[in-house]
Every structure is written in C-alpha cells, then in structure tokens.
Amino acid sequence: MKLYICRGTCQPFCRSLPDDPLLECFTSTDDSSVQVDPSHAEMVKRAITENRSAVNGGFLLKLPFTTIFEYLQILRMIAVSLRSLGPSAMFYLAAAVSDFYVPWESMTMHKIQSASGPLDMRLAQVPKMLYVLRNEWAPVAFCISFKLETDTDILLGKADMALKKYKMHMVVANELQTRKEEVIVVTEQEKITVRRDTTQPGADVEDPLIKLVVDRHSAYIDA
Amino acid sequence: MKLYICRGTCQPFCRSLPDDPLLECFTSTDDSSVQVDPSHAEMVKRAITENRSAVNGGFLLKLPFTTIFEYLQILRMIAVSLRSLGPSAMFYLAAAVSDFYVPWESMTMHKIQSASGPLDMRLAQVPKMLYVLRNEWAPVAFCISFKLETDTDILLGKADMALKKYKMHMVVANELQTRKEEVIVVTEQEKITVRRDTTQPGADVEDPLIKLVVDRHSAYIDA
Structure with missing residues (x-):
C-alpha cells in the first residue's frame, strides 16, 4: 500500500509521458472514437493500466x-x-x-496592491x-x-x-x-x-x- | 489564428476536463487497447478533436x-x-x-541555504x-x-x-x-x-x- 502526497501534475506512472498527454498522445477518428497515436501507444497503455490496477487493488492512495x-x-x-x-x-x-x-499571521486579507513600489517580505x-x-x-x-x-x-x-x-x-x-x-x-x-x-x-x-x-x-x- | 502564451497545465479545450485527464478518463481493456470511460467520452473526444483541428489547421500556436x-x-x-x-x-x-x-541582479547563483534564519526579500x-x-x-x-x-x-x-x-x-x-x-x-x-x-x-x-x-x-x- 502506497500513500502518495502529491501537488501539481507529477503523477505516478506518468513520468515518461509528455507534459500534456491528452492533447499530445491522442487523435480522434472519423467514426467518433478516440485513439492513441502509435508512437505513444505502449507508454500510454502502461501508465493507464498500472495506475488503474494500483488504485483499484487498494495499493495506491493519492492525497493532493x-x-x-x-x-x-x-x-x-x-x-x-x-x-x-x-x-x-x-x-x-x-x-x-x-x-x-x-x-498565516503575516498574510494580508486581500490581494496585495502593486501601486506602491517594491515589496519587502520576510x-x-x-x-x-x-x-x-x-x-x-x-x-x-x-x-x-x-x-x-x-x-x-x-x-x-x-x-x-x-x-x-x-x-x-x-x-x-x-x-x-x-x-x-x-x-x-x-x-x-x-x-x-x-x-x-x-x-x-x-x-x-x-x-x-x-x-x-x-x-x-x-x-x-x-x- | 490564435497565439496562445501558456504556462503550466491550463491548456486550450481542456477546461471542462478533470485535472489529470489521462489517468482519470481512460481505462485499458484486456485486448490491450485504451478506452475512454463512457462518462467522460464526449468531453474528451471534443477536446482532442478541437485541439487537433486548430493546431493542424494552423489556427492555434502554443508558446510555452x-x-x-x-x-x-x-x-x-x-x-x-x-x-x-x-x-x-x-x-x-x-x-x-x-x-x-x-x-536578475539580485538572484543568487546557487540554491539558497535555509540554515541561517528567516529570509528577507525585496x-x-x-x-x-x-x-x-x-x-x-x-x-x-x-x-x-x-x-x-x-x-x-x-x-x-x-x-x-x-x-x-x-x-x-x-x-x-x-x-x-x-x-x-x-x-x-x-x-x-x-x-x-x-x-x-x-x-x-x-x-x-x-x-x-x-x-x-x-x-x-x-x-x-x-x-
């Protein structure tokens, strides 16, 4: 069982894929189905299969x-x-x-206004x-x-x-x-x-x- | 023609999709193909089709x-x-x-070391x-x-x-x-x-x- 505390887009099983796999690795065909590009097919399939099997098997819990x-x-x-x-x-x-x-105690309530010169932060x-x-x-x-x-x-x-x-x-x-x-x-x-x-x-x-x-x-x- | 200056993961045509569409919207089947989940099929297909058609038609250029x-x-x-x-x-x-x-001129050459108390920044x-x-x-x-x-x-x-x-x-x-x-x-x-x-x-x-x-x-x- 793995507990994965994650922030942002680094997802398990995806490290060999392009940054934006949905738009980079897929095409849609005329008969209205979605297909993986042959050049990425193996990597994409492996990522999806391994992720599903880990999540469904109860071996991986992602905590964002x-x-x-x-x-x-x-x-x-x-x-x-x-x-x-x-x-x-x-x-x-x-x-x-x-x-x-x-x-927390030094955070401002509202978005900091930029009009008044440089911003000093500690x-x-x-x-x-x-x-x-x-x-x-x-x-x-x-x-x-x-x-x-x-x-x-x-x-x-x-x-x-x-x-x-x-x-x-x-x-x-x-x-x-x-x-x-x-x-x-x-x-x-x-x-x-x-x-x-x-x-x-x-x-x-x-x-x-x-x-x-x-x-x-x-x-x-x-x- | 649209020139899209982009940073990070906000991609055109994807704003209705989950944050991590590859792992969230797809399953792999036993005959080793990759399939969109029926619940996301329409949205995923639309995102892929519209993106491909815009990029291939020369209407969209992404500049990261x-x-x-x-x-x-x-x-x-x-x-x-x-x-x-x-x-x-x-x-x-x-x-x-x-x-x-x-x-630039106030950036340090190396990763800032944390050992020495609070960090003052201007x-x-x-x-x-x-x-x-x-x-x-x-x-x-x-x-x-x-x-x-x-x-x-x-x-x-x-x-x-x-x-x-x-x-x-x-x-x-x-x-x-x-x-x-x-x-x-x-x-x-x-x-x-x-x-x-x-x-x-x-x-x-x-x-x-x-x-x-x-x-x-x-x-x-x-x-």
Whole structure:
C-alpha cells in the first residue's frame, strides 16, 4: 500500500509521458472514437493500466495538497496512523518542500496592491519536521529523505548532515544538472553511486534506486 | 489564428476536463487497447478533436513560457510581429502575470541555504507593459486586459483605472469568489455584467464573454 502526497501534475506512472498527454498522445477518428497515436501507444497503455490496477487493488492512495500547511498536516496524520506498522512502514520523502514560507499571521486579507513600489517580505523558515517524524510520529519507520543542491561542492556534506541530524536511514543526494543520470545514496555506513542503465532505452535512475531502497528496507525489517 | 502564451497545465479545450485527464478518463481493456470511460467520452473526444483541428489547421500556436522574463519577451515579439495586422489583431491578456519579481541582479547563483534564519526579500514591481504594448508595440490592435481582485469594493475602480491608464478597449473585472459565475466588462462607454447561463448544463461565463468580445472587436475593425 502506497500513500502518495502529491501537488501539481507529477503523477505516478506518468513520468515518461509528455507534459500534456491528452492533447499530445491522442487523435480522434472519423467514426467518433478516440485513439492513441502509435508512437505513444505502449507508454500510454502502461501508465493507464498500472495506475488503474494500483488504485483499484487498494495499493495506491493519492492525497493532493496545495499549501505547506496542508502538506505537513497530512504527513503527520499519515505518520501517526502508520506507527502501528513499525519498521514495515517506509517514508520516501522526495517532495521538494519549500524551505521558507509566509506565516498565516503575516498574510494580508486581500490581494496585495502593486501601486506602491517594491515589496519587502520576510519569509520564515519551514520547521524541520523530519526530526519530529523520526522522534515522535513514527520512530521505527524506515525513512529516506532527499537533498538537492545546485552546488556539487556542498551536496555530500549537506546530505551527511541531514542523515545525522534527522537520523534518516538513507539520504538521496542529487545535483540539479545530473540528477536524471546519477544520484548518490548516503547511509551511515557507505555512499553508493546509483546510475541510470544507459544501455537500456528509456531506463531511468529510479529503476536501480528503487531496487536499492527495497533491498535496504527489507534488511531493516528483518534486522 | 490564435497565439496562445501558456504556462503550466491550463491548456486550450481542456477546461471542462478533470485535472489529470489521462489517468482519470481512460481505462485499458484486456485486448490491450485504451478506452475512454463512457462518462467522460464526449468531453474528451471534443477536446482532442478541437485541439487537433486548430493546431493542424494552423489556427492555434502554443508558446510555452516559465519566467516573467520569457513572458514579456514573447509578448513583445508577438505584438511587434502583429503590428501589420492593424485593428484586426486582438490581445486577450488573461494571464495572471505576477505583480512582483526578483530582478536578475539580485538572484543568487546557487540554491539558497535555509540554515541561517528567516529570509528577507525585496521584490521589484514588474514593469507595466500594457502601456508599452498600446503605445509602441501594437498601437492599433484591440486590447483586452483582466483585473482580478478579492475585494469587491475596489474592483471596479481598479478596472476603470486600468482602462484609462493603459488605454485598454475592454477590461474584464472579476472577483475571485464569483468569477466562474459572472464578470463585469468595463469599456469607455459602459459596464456590462456577463453571467453564465445557469439553465444550460456545463455552460460557463466564457461563452457569453467571448461572444461580446467578438462583437466589439468586429465593430472596432469596421469603425
């Protein structure tokens, strides 16, 4: 069973499809039926079939959110509910949650008027909920977080810090320019470079990454 | 011919469809074909057919953008190119362009680090390009802009001001809560309330609005 907290248009099973699959992948024929273009047929069919089978089988529940407030509330509810699963629960925290936000009390009632020059804003830091997740909400769950940087020089240091500070089991370190080709998985014992299989057309870095995650989570459950 | 400057997932012909039409409207059958759910069949078929016919017929060109810099550059290029059409060109400026932005020179090279407390930002006002559009880029084109407010008390005043300041031919005044039911079209001579036809299922406020816009633009060309 997978609980998927999602915002916007990144949907499970759709990552190989064009941004706007309905208009890009289909044509309508004269006898008033709708057909998939042959060039996209396999990918579209796979996305639809796998999504339906996951949703209908009860393996996937999508939980949409818009604001950071909703995201953190949903995460807490899920974490507390999954506590009873012990080490079998896994958190795969890939969402790029914003680092800063506008606190409720400093929001204006109405749309801000633009007439009066520049706008000065003070953004507050989003509280680091990973710590609370690990220490209070679901202390025995297997936790994976992501660290994205644009500056390779600080990436591994930041990933290491997140691992220790928030007691993650794995941190996936990825660099904006190369993250579709390789990522580095940081654990307490090792740093593992995970690369896309460039000999397979359409293979992506998630394929070997997910294998590694499942392996480590299985070992964690058995330990 | 329509040039559509678009950002994100709002696509022409898709406004009646669910947010995620591929996964919501289709099923796959055992003989490995993909089928539209009967409940969505008509809407999906209409969206695909109308989009294909507009694109293939050369009536619609979509120009995607991400940043405000791209948007304003694209708008200028289009406006200057359409100048030769004189009054036959129409600008329907419905995009909610941000009022404020972060100037290039104050952007950081790398992802901003979150460790060091709150973040103070000074946002600059986006230059008001409507004025330049009307006075330099395409002075004879028919121009419609939109004014959205959350505060009804100031909406019509702001719409009136935009009409005069930027010499728009029409300003569509809409209020966040009620904009799917009614809008007020402000021109130099009159204020026209445009309402959705609530007796027709699926009718929206755009239907009568577009009729009004076409009428006024035709009269403008003939004048």
